[in-house]
Amino acid sequence: MDRHGRFRFALVALLALVPLMALWWLSVDGVIAAMRPLVLWFAAQLLPVRDLLPDGKGGWIAQTSLEVTAGKWIKARQEANFPVEAFLLRRYLVAWPFFFALALAPPRAPRLGLMLLAGFAALLLIFVLSAGAVLFVFVAVLVNHAPSPADRDQLVPPLFYVTGPRYSDAAFFLAGLAFYVTSYVLPLLAPVMLWLGLNPMAQRVVLTGKSARFK
Amino acid sequence: MRYLTGFGVLSIAGIAALLVEPVDTGFIQPFSHGLAVISAAAVNLFGGNAATQGPILRLVENGSGVEIANGCNAIEASILLAAAILAFPARLGHRLLGATVGFLLLQAVNLLRIISLLYLERYAQGWFDFFHLYLWDGLIMLDGLLIFLLWHRWQDRPPLSAAA
Numbered sequence: 001m002d003r004h005g006r007f008r009f010a011l012v013a014l015l016a017l018v019p020l021m022a023l024w025w026l027s028v029d030g031v032i033a034a035m036r037p038l039v040l041w042f043a044a045q046l047l048p049v050r051d052l053l054p055d056g057k058g059g060w061i062a063q064t065s066l067e068v069t070a071g072k073w074i075k076a077r078q079e080a081n082f083p084v085e086a087f088l089l090r091r092y093l094v095a096w097p098f099f100f101a102l103a104l105a106p107p108r109a110p111r112l113g114l115m116l117l118a119g120f121a122a123l124l125l126i127f128v129l130s131a132g133a134v135l136f137v138f139v140a141v142l143v144n145h146a147p148s149p150a151d152r153d154q155l156v157p158p159l160f161y162v163t164g165p166r167y168s169d170a171a172f173f174l175a176g177l178a179f180y181v182t183s184y185v186l187p188l189l190a191p192v193m194l195w196l197g198l199n200p201m202a203q204r205v206v207l208t209g210k211s212a213r214f215k
Numbered sequence: 216m217r218y219l220t221g222f223g224v225l226s227i228a229g230i231a232a233l234l235v236e237p238v239d240t241g242f243i244q245p246f247s248h249g250l251a252v253i254s255a256a257a258v259n260l261f262g263g264n265a266a267t268q269g270p271i272l273r274l275v276e277n278g279s280g281v282e283i284a285n286g287c288n289a290i291e292a293s294i295l296l297a298a299a300i301l302a303f304p305a306r307l308g309h310r311l312l313g314a315t316v317g318f319l320l321l322q323a324v325n326l327l328r329i330i331s332l333l334y335l336e337r338y339a340q341g342w343f344d345f346f347h348l349y350l351w352d353g354l355i356m357l358d359g360l361l362i363f364l365l366w367h368r369w370q371d372r373p374p375l376s377a378a379a
Contacts, residue, residue, distance in 0.1 A: 006364055013357060021350065087348050098353040102360075149234040151285065176234055184286045185230055188356040189295060206364065 005106070005205075012105035020097035029058045032089045035124065036060065039131040046132070047139050048164060050079070058086030062135055066142060066162040080162045082138045084131070091187055092130035096123045099191035107201035115198045126190055130182035137179035140167050150176035150183075221302030229294035233285070243290060244270065247283040250322075254283075254329045265333070272333055279337045281329065287347075289325035289355055293318045296359045305370045313366040317359075324358045 036052050043049040043062075051063040066080045099119050109115040141148050141157050143164045148155035155176070167175065196202050232238050251267040258265035264275040273280025281287075297314040305313075328351045335343045 002368070006361065006368075009364075010357070010361055017353070025345070087344065091348060091352075094349045094353065098356060101357075149236065149239075152236075152239075153284075173234065177231055180234060181227075181230060184291045185226075185295070187352055188292055188359075189226075191353070192356065192360055206367065 009105045009107075013101045016101040016104045017097060020100050024094065024097040028090050028093050029086070031093060031124075032058065032086070035127055035131070039128055039135075042128050042132050043135045047135055049135055049139070052084075055083060055086075059089060060084040062138065064139065064142070064162075066139075066164050068160045069163050070161045080142055080158075080160070082142065082158075084134060084138070088134055088183065089127075089131060091183060092127045093123065094187050095126070095190040095194075096120060099123065099194050102191055102195040102202075103199065107199070107205055109199040109201060118198055119194045122194055123190065126182075126186060130186060133175075133178040133182040137175045140172050140175035143167060144172050146172070148176040148179065149173060150180040155179070218302055218304065222298050225298035225302055226295055229298060230291065233290065233294075239285075243285060243288070246290070247285075247288045250288055250326070250329065251283050254326055254333070257326060258330060258333070272329065274333065274337055277337065279333075281332050281336055283329060287329070289321055289328075292325075292355045292359050293321050296321060296362060299359075299363050300366060303367070303370075309370040313370065317362045317366060320362050321355065321359055324355060328355065 033054065036054070040049070040052045043052070048065045049062055050065050052060045053063065055061050061081055061083055063081050064079055068078045068080050096119075100116060103109065103112065103115055103119065137148050137150060137155060141155050142162050144166050145157040145161055147153075147157065196206060233243060247270040248267070251270050251272045254272050255265040255267045258272075258274075266273060266275050270283045271280050272283065296317045300313040300317060301310050303310060332343065332347055332351070335346055
């Protein structure tokens, strides 16, 4: 990409980002709410998660089927719950305005509408996997009763203990890695990878260095 | 495909290394402390009055401040950029130079991010979370992409003798 091409690319992407971020901010909590049943279904297949309840602030309260066994005075059986903060869930969707901004900047894909639709669908799938990863790390911290290597200050066990088989050290590390990748890496990487994967013109310019005709 | 595989392996290895405790305590945390010190120096150079306490950067007059935690030091973006450059089929010297200069450029932009967040926290708290959690990450990503495109163009330039 020559200097003129780079300048046009950066300018259009940055200008497009302004309305796209506003649109994202206005719609993100609605999308998160709409995706909750799908995330619950996905998580319930793999984790002891019974329900995801809205917390009224855009986030969720995850109800597990793990019984609290010690560290907390209880009269009857009580299950462990944990909050999933709204900001985490929003981060898992923040890739879409950046993906759209990249897609709208030249060099554009020949079938732009199809590319935007496919990218958006892929980002929703990534959201489900990312939300599943955050549930996984919270459950792993609960069950193993140890801080996650992904964040030794924030992802710490509560004051109570729960039933349930411990995860192996490798699985516990994997839970932390999955959380770290989905929270800090995928929001950066997903827009670029989707843009490259779905736009042959961008592939041509970025991966081969051959110039493209700018629309 | 070979390039994407190389990029994926280098990225995952780099990110996984961040989670290993000795790497975190021996490299990442001191690096974040260093970023705080450089940010404070930059603020003071332009007439502000900032101080640091470990990874915390704060304005002296009112004590408001920000902590440079993991995820705020642009290490992840630097790893992705370095992986994208190092896995690219180019001359080794060009790749090493590109990864080093790219890291420095990305960190320079990250200093702007840290300082802007310091002042947003002081003067526009309502916008702090929006910039901190959502917008700046994407801008760092765009910056990394532009650095990659610049490097790509540079390493692909014709030799001087051929150009003459």
